[in-house]
Amino acid sequence: MQIKPSANIRQNYNEIAELCRATGEPIFLTKNGEGDLVVMDIDTFTRREKMLKLREELLAVEEDRLAGRTGYTPDELERYLDGIIAGA
Structure with missing residues (x-):
């Protein structure tokens, strides 16, 4: 420092x-x-901002997990997206 x-x-x-x-x-x-x-410098600032955003997203996911809210498995997500694409 x-x-x-x-x-x-x-x-x-x-x-x-x-x-x-x-x-x-x-x-x-x-x-x-x-x-x-x-x-x-701007590169350091940008890198820190990206890290902070990622940490916020990870905390939100962990809060959802602890609250019992479930997400999607990769296979479920793929089927869901395939259904949307097929319907378009």
């Missing part, structure tokens, strides 16, 4: 951007010694 003063981004934008890309880690910026912002 990198921590930098917020003035550093104004003075050394290219250095901060390269550090983000090279490490794939967010950089924490401080203002007056307190946490202020987090900066990361």
